[in-house]
Every structure is written in structure tokens, then in C-alpha cells.
Amino acid sequence: MTATMKEVAERAGVSVITVSRVVNEIGCVRAETRARVRAAIEELGYIPNQVASSLRSRRTRSIALMLPTIANSFWTTIARGVEDEAEARGYSVFLCNTDDDQAKERRYFEVLLRNRVDGVAIVPSYGSSPYLETLQQRQMPLVQIHRKLDGVQADVVRADSYGGTFALTESLVAAAARCIAYIGGPLLSPGRDRLAGYRDAIARAGMTDDSALIRTGDADPGTGYRLVRELMSTANGFDAVVIANSRMAVGAIHALAVLGRRIPDDVAIGAYHDIATPDTYSSPLDAYSPYITTATQPAYDMGRLSVRRLFERIGGTTDPIEEFLLPIRIMLPTLAVPGHPPSERSGTASLVQPEAPTVAAVQ
Amino acid sequence: MTATMKEVAERAGVSVITVSRVVNEIGCVRAETRARVRAAIEELGYIPNQVASSLRSRRTRSIALMLPTIANSFWTTIARGVEDEAEARGYSVFLCNTDDDQAKERRYFEVLLRNRVDGVAIVPSYGSSPYLETLQQRQMPLVQIHRKLDGVQADVVRADSYGGTFALTESLVAAAARCIAYIGGPLLSPGRDRLAGYRDAIARAGMTDDSALIRTGDADPGTGYRLVRELMSTANGFDAVVIANSRMAVGAIHALAVLGRRIPDDVAIGAYHDIATPDTYSSPLDAYSPYITTATQPAYDMGRLSVRRLFERIGGTTDPIEEFLLPIRIMLPTLAVPGHPPSERSGTASLVQPEAPTVAAVQ
DNA sequence: TTGAAAGCGCTAACAA
């Protein structure tokens, strides 16, 4: 089949270890010897066998990326960040779509242990804890992305959900909203941080924290739609909504349109908007972007940074476990609805930017 | 670190090869022996070392998937198909986003050869040929997805672009279009097949094949927008357009809206629409779907089938090289534009389905 | 600066 190091060595008239040194560019090799080895490699079309190298050196130069699914652009963008950073270091990435499914996740943990990957970057599902503990018992370097599991002693790279939702809510306050409702996903990580950001912003604005204005549920468009209708029928009126999940926002805004509420004149919207590739396929939210405030998470950077941290762990750093918070970008509405001139509320707030540095380490 | 087969063997009081047989479930092992081995595996938390197994057996149980980028839902859906099929067979997938960039592609080919993957599924870029030939010289099983490179002797799994575009065009004919323009991507694979499908449908309908009605360019929304404007200013009027690329369709339809053309009354549309996850993020095209004819490619099945074929090659089949054509689904418009009652053209054609079987092998 | 020897953990081939 393909040439081996031994064959290269014979052709170059050196020992295998010398070839190894040339290939890996370590140790000292005389320039002339190196040239001979390089020539032999060229002539034989030699390509090093990573499998053999991995077995002996106990480093596979591969990592695993586990995430819910690449069929959603937020996770996809994280995956691109992970892959680009890994590729830059000569590492390969095993892609594992878990669909947040326990059985699938379990099988993937087994596969990645069998493959002896050097590290794992994971968006854990809410049942991942036991597996993550198993990985850690086996000394597997580990970084959590986006979601933080209680009791897991591993670095986390995530967006500043608290600060982002706080700023999103404040932008509605600044636009003169007087009663702000909240629609969001499950109260786990990062959902609970988002709700906390909303609550603190409400309190700071001197508004009443009214649980009748708060609805949470599954993070999908259908639930967003349903929760808006629920709010409309039970809450005592509101003139703004924070929607802490982009998929829910699609349904929620649809519901408002169906109910004949004008955006932002009847109801102002502050929504998460996690689409990163506007030039390819865009979200139904885009049509509303000019009229709503949006919060965008730095998904690509989350991917890159998590791998950068993972490599520090693979490299053996004993830094204490950290949580890396990346700032969320807030975009204010720029236009009024056609036929409805800009209301006082639209565009009056200045651009709100969380003050966190690009990479803030806390805890 | 983690236990080895030797340690399991000692604990169970058998030889390593017996442990190997139990782990891999091959050969005959007495039930009682097997139970002892299983117990030892359990007690030691033994996890087989795939790296060592790969080195010895020359099978890594991994494949590489090379595609332009997972930041586009068409490729993403293919990737899910590939991964799901591979996972079902206990294989891992190395994900390689090439961005259709030569240098990146080159680096990935090197990586995948180093890793001695068992096979490669690839959406080749138009400069991949030399690398693919290198792979084949090294006996690497190979399957092309979606794009077919001239001169590459490898199986291809793709959608029936010719048939799909033929049917798309015929649906416009059936809806009484009299002059049908064409906008599409570069005339490579599969772009040239799409144009051929359009041309043959035009000819069959007895219409004139007028090159002034045909525009091709880069497959992005901006080009779609520009080409519609070009057609409007140069062609002698047309009442329908086939848009053979979904990203271009976004821009093209936008241009028609800007120019005040009503769909489908002024201009009927037949467009590729490669969005597969309507419940997550959908395309701006969705808003127009009720008013246009769409052609959808079976991306997920393309991924699955290509891996199924790849495994046949990995398994050593010497079947002749084949081209697998999957049918494209045509959806007719269901609604009229609000304020414009259904024209004669809308919804008059019956559902057009290419007659190809689920998997048709040609050539 | 270069090399010899050993062995990573497993499986192929053969033998009992």
C-alpha cells in the first residue's frame, strides 16, 4: 500500500528515527541529511501514518465536538468556529450530532473514548452529567460550550446571557415601554440567566416583577406562538415583549401579526436572533429586524475560544477552571413599519453594548 | 490510564485473543468464558483502543466528509444523512469544511490520508480532480456527492437535476406560461444538467430556445437579483422564470418585488428550494412558496445513500462505477397573491413527479 | 547529530 517510514529510511540511507525527526521537525538533523530524507519522502509519496503515531505517542491529534444538531444555524456556526480553530493546529474533528438524545449521546461517548480523542468540546444536554464525569475520571480534557451543567468541573465558554438579556430589556425601557412581558425557553442554562437579566432590568427600571407577564416553555416556534396567545388572554396588557430565544421569536412574532398587533407601535419586541449567515439563508426574523431590537450571540467566537481553551487543557495547563463569557451584541430597530411613521419609541435609545471585554473570565 | 486487553485477559484468566473475540463478537467463545470476560471488562471499565485496533487491522472505522460548508442548510442536511448512516454502522466521521477553497481542500486531503480513513465522501470543488486521483491511486474508496467531476472514476450520488428542472419548467408550461426565462448557477455539475432540463422542456413545449432569456452566474442572492434586472432590460418580455438555485431565487424574487412585478400574475416562478428544516429556520422563499413552483432536492437521502455506497466500496465490491440519481420533488403553488384571485395559471397543473424510482442507477 | 532497542495495544495467521 503506502510507503512506511522504514522504506523512506532505507532509501535515504538513514535510520527510521531520523526520518521521524525530519517529518515532525523536532530534534537536530543536519541540513544535508534532512534534504536526503525529504527527497526520499517525495520520491516514495510517503504520508506519515497518524494511527501508528497515535498509538505510540498517545496523542491522536483529534478532538470530538458534540452538539445537538448542525441542522440549526446557531450550532452550525459554533461548529465552524471549532473546526477552523482545530484545523489551524493540525487537529481533526469528530462531529457528533446528539439531537439532545440520551441514547445517541451515550453511544457517542463510547465512540470518542474508543478513539482516544485528545479532548472533547461539548454542548451538553441536560442528562450529560454522568457521562461527563466518566470522561473526567479518565482525565479527558473537556470544555462545555453554551450550556453549563451544575456539578461538572470543566471550563465553560458561553455568551453573557444575563448581560445580553438585561441590555435587551433595557433597550425596550429606553424606548418608553411601560409593561414588558417575557417569553423564553426552559429555565436551565442559559435560560435561567436570561430570565434573571430580564428581571433585574425590570427591577432597575422600577417596574413591577409580575409573574403573569412571564412565560417559558420549549424552545420552538410553536411554543412561542402559543405563549404569546396565552399572554394576550391572561396578562393585563403589555406594550413590549422580550423573547429570549430566536426560534420562539419566529412563532411569537407570527402570533402578534395574526392577532393584528403592530410592531413596534402596539408591542415593541426585543428578541434573540442567532442567525449568522445572512447572505445564505436567513431567518423569517430578518423581515422584522428593522422594527425590533435583536440580541445576537457570538457563536463563531464561542466555537473558536472553546477549542483554544481545550488546547490549553490538552497541553496540560493546571489553571483553575474558568467560565468565559462573550458579550452579546444588541441591535436597535432602524425603521418604522410601512404605513406607520416611527413612533417615539423607535430608535430613540442609543446603541447598547455590554461593557464586557471580548473575553471576560469570571469566577 | 485506561485498562488494556491484557489486563482484562489476566483478570478473566484467559488469553488476550479470547478477550478480543468477546469484544468484537467474532469466532466461537464458550458462554461461560464469555461471561467471565464480560465481567472483567465491566470491573476494569475497559474500553477497547480503536487506535491499536486500527493499526493492526488496517481499518480505522472512520470516514471523511468533505463539503463546502455546513453553514448552508443544503450541505448541512447532506451531512446529517452521512453522519446518521455512518453512526448506524459504528463509524465516525471527520468533518471537513472546504469553503470550496483549494488550499484548505489540499490540507484536508493530506490530513485524511494521514489518518488512514477507510473512505471519503466528498462534494468536490471544481479543482479537486488531482487530489481525487491521488486518493484513487492509493486505493481510497471514494464517493462523490451532488457534483460530478469529469474524468474522476468514482461513484456519484446526486439529484436528478436534469429531470427536476425539466419538470419545473414543464409545470410553468402547464400553467400557461408562454415565454420562460432561465436564471442559474455556473455551467458545471449540476448546473449544466439543470440548463439542459430547461432547454429540453422548452423545446418540447414548442417554444423558442432564446439565449437572450438565459442568464447564469454565481450562485448567490446578489447575482440572482442582478440577473433578473438584466433580463428585464434586455429580453423582449417573459411571463415566467425558472431559477435553478435557491440562493439566487432569494435575490431574484426580491428584484421582481422591487420592480413591482406580481407573482405569479405578471411573472410565474419555478425555483429550487433546498431548505430542509422548516421547523427551525426557514428561507425567505417560504413566504413565496404558496405562489411559486418549487423543486426540492433530497439532500438527507443523498447523504445516506452516498455513505451506503461508500461502505459497499470499503467492503471491497467490484461493481462497476455507478451514478445514483435521486428524484427531485416538485411542489406546485397552492395560493394566489392576496388581492389577486388565482389566475388561470395557478394550480392548474397536476402534481409533477419525475418518474425515476427512489434510486435509479444509470450509465 | 545519529542510531539501536523496545514496545504502544491490538489482531492476523496459524496451531493445538
Added chain:
DNA sequence: TTGTTAGCGCTTTCAA
């Protein structure tokens, strides 16, 4: 049904 032997292709360790 079970075991012995050898060795996959490389890197580690030690020596020259």
C-alpha cells in the same frame, strides 16, 4: 473452543 507468535508503523528511551 482456545492459545501462541508475530508484527502493524511509529515514538520513547537510552546510548554513542
